[in-house]
Amino acid sequence: MCRSLKTVVAVLIAIVACGSLAVHGQDRSGPAQPPLWLPDDEYLRWPLPPSEQAYASLSGRRIKGYINEITAISRRSRDDGNQYWGRITGTAYDRMTAEWVAAQFRRIGLEQVRIQTFETLPPQWFPTSWDVSVAGTGKTIALKTAFPIYHSAGIASTDLDPVWAGLGLPADFLGRDVKGKAVVVYGIPTPGGRSDSALSNGAVQRAEEAGAAALFIILGFPGNVTSQPTGGDRDPARMPVMMLGSDDGAAIRDMIEKRQSPKLRIRLTVEMKSGLQTASVWGVLPGATDENIVVMAHTDSFFEGAMDNASGVGTMIELAEHYAKLPNAQRRRTMTFFTSSAHHSPSGEEAGLRWIHNHMQSMFAKTALIVNCEHTSQVQTYLVGNSLVGSNAVSARRWFVGGSDRLKAIVASSFKTFGIAIYSRPETRPGGELGVVYTDAPSFHIIDHAIYHTDLDRAELVPEPGLEAAVRAFAKIIDEVNTVDMAALRVARVSDQPR
Numbered sequence: 192m193c194r195s196l197k198t199v200v201a202v203l204i205a206i207v208a209c210g211s212l213a214v215h216g217q218d219r220s221g222p223a224q225p226p227l228w229l230p231d232d233e234y235l236r237w238p239l240p241p242s243e244q245a246y247a248s249l250s251g252r253r254i255k256g257y258i259n260e261i262t263a264i265s266r267r268s269r270d271d272g273n274q275y276w277g278r279i280t281g282t283a284y285d286r287m288t289a290e291w292v293a294a295q296f297r298r299i300g301l302e303q304v305r306i307q308t309f310e311t312l313p314p315q316w317f318p319t320s321w322d323v324s325v326a327g328t329g330k331t332i333a334l335k336t337a338f339p340i341y342h343s344a345g346i347a348s349t350d351l352d353p354v355w356a357g358l359g360l361p362a363d364f365l366g367r368d369v370k371g372k373a374v375v376v377y378g379i380p381t382p383g384g385r386s387d388s389a390l391s392n393g394a395v396q397r398a399e400e401a402g403a404a405a406l407f408i409i410l411g412f413p414g415n416v417t418s419q420p421t422g423g424d425r426d427p428a429r430m431p432v433m434m435l436g437s438d439d440g441a442a443i444r445d446m447i448e449k450r451q452s453p454k455l456r457i458r459l460t461v462e463m464k465s466g467l468q469t470a471s472v473w474g475v476l477p478g479a480t481d482e483n484i485v486v487m488a489h490t491d492s493f494f495e496g497a498m499d500n501a502s503g504v505g506t507m508i509e510l511a512e513h514y515a516k517l518p519n520a521q522r523r524r525t526m527t528f529f530t531s532s533a534h535h536s537p538s539g540e541e542a543g544l545r546w547i548h549n550h551m552q553s554m555f556a557k558t559a560l561i562v563n564c565e566h567t568s569q570v571q572t573y574l575v576g577n578s579l580v581g582s583n584a585v586s587a588r589r590w591f592v593g594g595s596d597r598l599k600a601i602v603a604s605s606f607k608t609f610g611i612a613i614y615s616r617p618e619t620r621p622g623g624e625l626g627v628v629y630t631d632a633p634s635f636h637i638i639d640h641a642i643y644h645t646d647l648d649r650a651e652l653v654p655e656p657g658l659e660a661a662v663r664a665f666a667k668i669i670d671e672v673n674t675v676d677m678a679a680l681r682v683a684r685v686s687d688q689p690r
């Protein structure tokens with residue numbers, strides 16, 4: 192009697208606990224967990240030195256507010272029913288983002304604010320609709336995280352036998368007949384959503400050459416993350432290639448291990464859309480001379496794109512607002528702010544940053560510094576057991592400085608002053624959007640890269656203290672560069688630098 196009463200009480204407690212967990216939208220399978228991602232005020236902050244109080248008004252909180260407004264455009268794209276969602280180049284949401292930036296530039300009081308529309312985008316790859324499920328003994332599981340990688344081929348609804356092929360290395364394919372089957376491999380993040388070991392070890396080509404009908408890459412983030420790894424101009428795959436979250440991948444593997452002879456059902460519709468437009472937004476703060484400082488940020492994104500690249504756009508807006516408050520005479524150089532899109536998809540030569548590189552050489556000839564605002568803050572995460580665990584620290588970033596030793600010293604000392612954690616070595620060539628223009632003028636950026644290109648790239652993983660440290664460091668670099676003549680910032684040709 193006593194024992195059964197205890198059981199009833201335990202069941203009731205479990206029901207109450209489940210109910211309250213459901214209310215908080217947490218995992219219903221276990222006890223309540225503390226949050227993975229901490230609120231902004233829980234992060235460690237680098238103290239602002241007394242000598243740098245001029246930068247105190249540059250605010251991470253304001254940038255976070257901009258990020259929330261920009262990512263709302265992405266969420267609208269998702270809520271409008273787009274499976275391929277975000278601020279995707281060539282869509283209405285790309286245009287909304289450009290209009291949002293233009294409104295900010297006008298609010299701040301920049302001059303010559305304009306939206307430059309490009310009608311020359313090459314055909315853009317769009318996956319418009321898809322469904323993937325796996326069926327084993329008596330059970331069918333919808334694989335909600337299935338997401339086509341950039342330039343995947345489409346396929347009409349087809350049932351395929353899955354074949355587990357480890358990491359997709361040549362050794363994993365030995366003795367396995369994958370012809371006409373769905374190859375399933377595991378991709379170790381290197382370090383995040385855009386790049387994983389299966390992509391870099393050639394698993395796509397290997398599966399194609401072995402005659403596979405489709406390839407699934409499980410992104411090795413714990414949990415069930417949706418990802419879109421690649422960007423830019425790639426040869427189209429000849430077969431469907433899709434990413435999967437770890438939990439969805441484990442569901443397939445489990446059925447294989449239990450010898451259930453599972454079937455993967457896949458359907459994917461892909462279109463190449465021609466005649467789409469994209470835009471750059473421009474704004475100017477005149478200075479005392481016609482030499483200029485360029486501040487740029489790309490606007491397009493997969494998913495919410497809070498770090499990639501709402502963080503950069505917000506950083507640019509905050510810099511513009513800071514400098515707009517100074518009298519013209521206190522700005523040695525004119526400041527030119529612009530955005531670019533078609534960063535994650537082909538722009539061709541006559542749109543996006545390629546157009547700017549091709550047609551704005553007279554501007555770059557008088558550019559003392561290009562400030563690329565891209566992925567300026569991200570939580571430091573760790574792999575612990577079966578979880579991706581957050582922390583109260585901002586992660587170290589990839590970085591690049593192109594220019595004279597004087598410029599390099601200015602950037603390095605500003606990073607130290609404001610507590611910008613960086614990798615121990617710079618990029619040999621800058622990735623991200625700076626890669627298109629770094630030969631045009633002296634330049635620098637920091638660029639984080641773990642959570643991007645995934646549906647984890649949300650504002651809660653973009654800590655405000657990291658945004659604040661970055662924007663203050665950028666402002667200090669701009670101010671110090673403005674004390675130096677252009678010749679002392681440049682090397683003979685940036686492209687001639689030793690790599």
Ligand SMILES: [Zn+2]
Binds near residue numbers: 489624
């Ligand atoms: Zn980016």
